[in-house]
Amino acid sequence: MDENGTAAVGVSDQNAPQFRKEVLYDILFSGGNLEWYLGAQGLPLGGDLHIEDFRTRNAMWIYSRIARELLEQEFEFWHMEPADSLLTNEAGS
Secondary structure, three states, X not given: OOOOOOOOOOOOOOOHHHHHHHXXXXXXXXXXXXXXXXXXXXXXXXXXXXXXXXXHHHHHHHHHHHHHHHHHHHOOHHHOOOOHHHOOOOOOO
16 A cells, blocks of 8 residues: 555644554555555655654554554464455455
8 A cells, every 4th residue: 555645645643543544454454565655745744755753653653563563463464365255245356
């Protein structure tokens, strides 16, 4: 998953709880990987091109660490396999 949110906004401490609920766990629990997009913000907040202080996104870094630790400590993900046959009412491609 890449470039979450709109081009102008990206992840910030103001919307980190929303991204945690709507993106972080959905991607990780489905076996995906993600990179957080910080938006096209100018200073002082900063974005992908002009960030000077990564602490401005501290909430998201904390949420991401907790999610990773949860997966590493509580899920034997290395034993997991796709089980698409368990899904119902899904459109095939």
